[in-house]
Amino acid sequence: MIMRRTKIVATLGPATEGKNQIKSLEEAGVDAIRLNFSHGSHEEFSRLLPLVRSVAAEAGRPIALIADLQGPKIRVGEMPPAGIKLVRGQQVRVTPSRVIGSRDTIPIAYGGLAQIIEAGRRILLDDGRIILKVLEMRDGEAECRVISGGTLLSKKGVNFPGATVPEPSLTSKDRQDLEFALRAGVDYIALSYVRSAGDIDELRRLISHQTDRQVKIIAKIEKREAIREINSIVAAADAVMVARGDLGVEIAPERVPYWQKEIIHRATAQAKMVITATQMLESMINSPTPTRAEASDVANAVYDGTDAVMLSGETAVGKYPARAVATMHRIARTVEASISRASIIEGATGSVTKAISSAACELAANLNAAAIVTPTSSGHTALEVAKHRPQAPIVAISSGLDVVNQLALAWGVQPHLISPARDTDDMFSKAITAAGYSGFAAPGQVIVITAGVRVNVPGTTNLIKVQQMEE
Numbered sequence: 001m002i003m004r005r006t007k008i009v010a011t012l013g014p015a016t017e018g019k020n021q022i023k024s025l026e027e028a029g030v031d032a033i034r035l036n037f038s039h040g041s042h043e044e045f046s047r048l049l050p051l052v053r054s055v056a057a058e059a060g061r062p063i064a065l066i067a068d069l070q071g072p073k074i075r076v077g078e079m080p081p082a083g084i085k086l087v088r089g090q091q092v093r094v095t096p097s098r099v100i101g102s103r104d105t106i107p108i109a110y111g112g113l114a115q116i117i118e119a120g121r122r123i124l125l126d127d128g129r130i131i132l133k134v135l136e137m138r139d140g141e142a143e144c145r146v147i148s149g150g151t152l153l154s155k156k157g158v159n160f161p162g163a164t165v166p167e168p169s170l171t172s173k174d175r176q177d178l179e180f181a182l183r184a185g186v187d188y189i190a191l192s193y194v195r196s197a198g199d200i201d202e203l204r205r206l207i208s209h210q211t212d213r214q215v216k217i218i219a220k221i222e223k224r225e226a227i228r229e230i231n232s233i234v235a236a237a238d239a240v241m242v243a244r245g246d247l248g249v250e251i252a253p254e255r256v257p258y259w260q261k262e263i264i265h266r267a268t269a270q271a272k273m274v275i276t277a278t279q280m281l282e283s284m285i286n287s288p289t290p291t292r293a294e295a296s297d298v299a300n301a302v303y304d305g306t307d308a309v310m311l312s313g314e315t316a317v318g319k320y321p322a323r324a325v326a327t328m329h330r331i332a333r334t335v336e337a338s339i340s341r342a343s344i345i346e347g348a349t350g351s352v353t354k355a356i357s358s359a360a361c362e363l364a365a366n367l368n369a370a371a372i373v374t375p376t377s378s379g380h381t382a383l384e385v386a387k388h389r390p391q392a393p394i395v396a397i398s399s400g401l402d403v404v405n406q407l408a409l410a411w412g413v414q415p416h417l418i419s420p421a422r423d424t425d426d427m428f429s430k431a432i433t434a435a436g437y438s439g440f441a442a443p444g445q446v447i448v449i450t451a452g453v454r455v456n457v458p459g460t461t462n463l464i465k466v467q468q469m470e471e
Contacts, residue, residue, distance in 0.1 A: 002394055005441070006301075006332040007031035007308040009066065009275060010325055012048055013316025019051045021322075025315065026055050028325035032064035032308065032409050035186070036316065037177045038073065046357055049184050062415055064188060064408040066218065067181035069174040071192025072159040072167035076125060077107030083153040086130055086146045094123060094132065094142040101152070109159055115139045116163040122147070126156040129248035130375040149207065159249040164225075169199040175206070184212045185362045190218040190241060190256040197226040197236035204236075214378070218275065221263055222246035234266055239273035239409070249280075250431075259302075265302045271383040275411055276301040277310035281327060295331055302335040303403045306390055307411040353461045356450055357384035360464055363448050364392040367466065370393050370445035371438070373431040375421070378458040379403045381450055386411050392439045392448070399432060399456065414426070414438055432467060443471045 009032040010025050010039055011018070022033075031300035033052050035045050049065065056063040079101040085104075086092065094106050096113045106125075114137055115125065118344055123132040130152055132144035147424060154344060169191060170178075181189060190202050207215050209469035219226070220235035222245070226233055230384050234240055248256045267274045280298050281290045290298075302311050357374075362370050373395045374382045382396035393411045399420040400406050407415035417435045419428035431449045433440040447467050 001052035003412075003414065004029065004333050005330055005336055005389075005393075007047055007409055007411065008325055008328050008332070009034050009277075009308050009409070010312040010321070011312045012052075012171075013311070013313075015319070015321050016315050016376050017044070017316050022048075022051050022059075022301040023055050025325050026059050026063065028322045029329035030063065030325050032066055033186075034066045034068050034190075034310065034312075036068050036312075037174075037181075038068070038070040039316075042177075042180045042354060045184065047178070049186075060415075062408040064349065064405050065186040065419075066188040066190055066409075067177070067184075068190040068220075069177055069192055070171070071169060071174060071220075072165065072171050073192065074108060074160075074165065075402065076152060076154060076156045077101065077109050079107075079152060080212060083151045086149040087152050088146055088149045090146050090149075091135070091144060091243040092132065092144050092216055094144055096140060101154075102370040103201040106152065110158070110165075112166070113142065116165055116297045117142060118150075121163065122161055124159040124161060124249045125152055127152070127245045128159065128253075144208070147149050156158045157246065159251060161445075162224075167238065169193055169195065170206070178203075178206060179210060182207065182213075182215065185213075186215065186228075187397075188239070188409070188438045189217050190220055191224055191267050192243075194219045194221065194224050194233055194237075196229050196233040200233065200236035207447060213402055218273075221259075222250065224250045227251065227259060230263060230266065234263075234270055234272055237272065239275065239307075240267050241275040241277050242306075243277050244277040245456040261304050263302075264306050268305055268307075268387050268389075269385040271380070273307040273383070274305075275308045275310050275409075276304075276306040279310065280309055281311060281314050281324050283312045284320055284324045284327065288320050288323060292326055295327075298328055298331045299335045302332050303339070305411070307386075308409055316372060353381055354384055355460065355466060356461050357381060358388060360385060360448050360450050363466060364390055364462065367446050367448070369466075370441040370469070371447045373397065373433050373449045374402065374448055375427050375451055375455070376407075376461075377384045377456055380458070381461045382407055382413050382415070383410055385450070386413055390395050393438070395431075396441060397434045397437050414440075418439065424451060424455060425454050427451050428465060428467070432469065436469060440471045443469050445469050 010030045013032040130149040135143045200284045216238035218239040222240045222243035314324040396415045404415040449465045454460040
């Protein structure tokens with residue numbers, strides 16, 4: 001059976017708001033669905049969430065649901081419907097006032113403008129496509145010159161490179177969206193503009209006060225401060241997202257590829273999942289095929305070992321959403337076929353689970369095992385195995401529905417829902433059945449099974465079994 005190990009995340013939007021469109025994404029290979037709370041209403045998401053769950057149930061495989069909080073994103077205010085065209089060299093006034101924009105006035109929805117910028121600073125609009133230089137501050141407004149022009153539309157993002165914006169990572173809107181998302185039963189919360197591990201800790205406290213479910217947290221790396229605190233952020237989060245759009249205007253664009261690779265490496269070493277995002281197949285918003293550079297970009301993320309690659313506008317507002325997913329699928333499959341992984345991470349010490357996971361991967365490589373089967377109560381054992389990027393497929397079995405849905409995002413993991421095991425022998429039996437049912441292991445082939453003497457208890461993985469599949 002042929003499997004794609006790198007997972008695909010697709011963002012829902014006007015182009016994919018019906019069940020047929022969501023089903024076409026699933027058939028093309030999507031593994032996780034992102035709900036972007038910067039756009040869309042609770043009413044719209046209330047309608048979409050059951051559709052995703054229904055499509056997943058009909059397909060017989062889990063699809064992870066990610067609620068992406070907006071965060072303290074500063075945006076352009078209201079502009080004319082067609083936007084305004086800014087030309088290099090022209091002067092323009094940037095104001096925090098709630099006015100409709102014009103050729104010489106740009107409203108920005110942030111009242112503290114005068115406190116964070118000064119003469120000589122740059123203001124970047126629309127992911128850095130438009131660049132302004134501040135000439136002087138006057139009465140709380142910025143007189144600027146256009147350095148790089150373009151057409152500016154309403155609600156485009158605004159960045160102030162080098163400036164610290166004194167805003168909390170969780171806004172009042174985020175708190176309302178969080179409450180809705182938890183009630184709706186999402187699997188992951190993505191936190192925008194993370195600056196420190198403390199931001200993750202605060203979100204985790206809020207989640208624990210609102211639900212008993214172990215909802216996972218994705219830290220979006222898109223701030224200069226996050227780069228400085230990357231090790232502690234990775235340690236505090238359950239997963240990270242390399243959000244290259246804002247990151248590419250916070251740091252020099254030529255530094256983004258380095259940090260993409262570095263973040264993937266550091267997160268994987270800690271058995272944390274990584275999503276690589278932003279502008280991966282952006283031309284496919286309007287074109288049925290990607291550019292060669294975009295195909296190379298996706299391929300390089302797969303070579304880097306990312307858990308997942310993400311589509312944003314390509315599936316939210318694009319003309320070819322399912323085709324974009326299928327294109328990512330083909331690129332990932334092609335790259336993976338050329339990679340000989342089995343790169344067992346050195347020094348897998350510190351816990352029994354880590355040692356067992358490392359040993360399972362070594363055994364699977366030495367025995368040319370058809371699959372590694374990991375019973376798991378929390379998902380941790382499957383992630384510890386996955387961090388070694390073994391050649392053998394990883395079949396994760398769990399009696400926890402949330403765990404099964406969350407593992408849909410993990411590299412190389414094929415999650416299956418099972419009933420709780422009575423004892424170790426019953427767990428081995430369920431593992432063998434899952435390996436056969438998944439299609440990865442045929443009679444006569446060998447599988448490697450991790451397990452714990454105390455079944456259905458998190459953190460108790462302490463043994464390995466090598467099993468030959470029978471008829």
